[in-house]
Amino acid sequence: xxxxxxxxxxxxxxxxxxxELRCDPISGHTALYWYRQSLGQGLEFLIYFQGNSAxxxxxxxxxxxxxxxxxxxxxxxxxxRTQQEDSAVYLCASSLAxxxxxxxxxxxxxRLTVT
Amino acid sequence: xxxxxxxxxxxxxxxxxxxxxxxxxTISGNEYVYWYRQIHSQGPQYIIHGLKNNETNEMASLIIxxxxxSSTLILPHATLRDTAVYYCIARLxxxxxxxxxxxRLSVLx
Numbered sequence: 396x397x398x399x400x401x402x403x404x405x406x407x408x409x410x411x412x413x414x415e416l417r418c419d420p421i422s423g424h425t426a427l428y429w430y431r432q433s434l435g436q437g438l439e440f441l442i443y444f445q446g447n448s449a450x451x452x453x454x455x456x457x458x459x460x461x462x463x464x465x466x467x468x469x470x471x472x473x474x475x476r477t478q479q480e481d482s483a484v485y486l487c488a489s490s491l492a493x494x495x496x497x498x499x500x501x502x503x504x505x506r507l508t509v510t
Numbered sequence: 511x512x513x514x515x516x517x518x519x520x521x522x523x524x525x526x527x528x529x530x531x532x533x534x535x536t537i538s539g540n541e542y543v544y545w546y547r548q549i550h551s552q553g554p555q556y557i558i559h560g561l562k563n564n565e566t567n568e569m570a571s572l573i574i575x576x577x578x579x580s581s582t583l584i585l586p587h588a589t590l591r592d593t594a595v596y597y598c599i600a601r602l603x604x605x606x607x608x609x610x611x612x613x614r615l616s617v618l619x
Contacts, residue, residue, distance in 0.1 A: 399553075428606070437597070438554065438609035451606065486553050498544065499607060501553030 397421070399502035401487050407508045408477055416472045416505045420489030427470050428490075428499060429462060431483040438486065444470065445492070477509045514598045519614040522592075528585040530613050532598030535579045541602050543574060545583045546609070547594040554597065554609070557583065588617045 400419045408414050420427050429441040440454040444464040455461070459477075464470040474481055484506050488499040515533045522528040534543065544559040558565055558572045560581070565572045571584040585592055597612040 430609070437611045438607075440606050440608065443606060454606070488553070498556040498559065499554075500556065504553055 399487055399489050399500055401485075401502040401505050403505060404503065405506045405508075407510060410479060410509055411476055413473065413475045414477055414507065416474075416485050416487075416507070418470045418472070418487030418489075418502060420468065420470070420487070421500055422468075423491070424489035424500075425467065425492050426490045426499075427464055428488040429470070429472050430486045430488065432486060432504070433483045441472070441485075474507075477507075479509045482507055482509045514600055514610060516596070516598050516610065516613045518611065519616070521616050521618055522585075522588045524590060524617050524619050525587055528583075528588040528592065528615060528617070530583040530585075530596050530598075530615065531580065532582070533580045534598070534600045537578050537600045538602070539578075541600045543572065543578075543581050544599040544601060544607070545570070545572065546597045546599065547592075548597070548612070549591075549594040557596075588615075590617050590619060593617045 399421055402417045425446045428443040430438040432438050442450055442452050442455055442462045444450045459475045462472045484504040486501055486504045488501045490499045542559050542561050545557040546554040547557055548554045557569050558567055560572045560574055574581045593616055595612040595614050597609050599607055
């Protein structure tokens with residue numbers, strides 16, 4: 396079946412602009428995660444959604460970052476007033492549920508470059 | 511999450527077994543050990559996970575010591591396509607995954 400998809404695959408934006416990154420999880424997966432990965436670094440957790448529960452936003456680095464998940468499916472990560480340090484690959488993952496041992500399935504990521 | 515430590519890099523000859531160690535000395539009784547890998551320019555890929563018993567699937571084997579303070583991921587016959595960064599994660603049910611720097615495995619021809 397279809398895996399996790401993300402769009403766009405690449406995004407170049409000017410400093411100060413807002414960007415939206417999209418994630419389509421695997422159908423039926425109730426948990427959705429956002430991570431970012433700077434060049435040569437490990438993955439940094441940003442936020443996760445589980446069903447209709449309030450999202451865990453503990454990993455968001457600043458209030459310029461926000462995310463929504465509409466209808467329990469598609470999610471959008473928004474970065475306002477982008478800065479050069481926001482340049483990274485943004486990865487989305489989904490799993491059957493977060494409250495279990497189920498593994499996460501990752502999308503290909505969106506490479507964001509802030510100039 | 512229990513902190514895990516892994517060697518930053520390892521080499522393995524093609525066709526030989528790759529044994530990737532992971533220390534998780536502070537792991538709690540309910541934390542599972544997960545392994546993921548990330549091939550260059552791709553998202554992480556799930557490999558295997560376990561709690562107490564050794565596990566095997568089509569990709570790899572996971573050997574967990576009796577005291578659960580360490581584990582080893584075994585790729586029985588490494589190929590060039592297994593070159594990747596391998597992440598060992600200890601995680602409670604419901605917790606977020608915390609990815610450290612991992613081990614960069616280079617499979618050499």
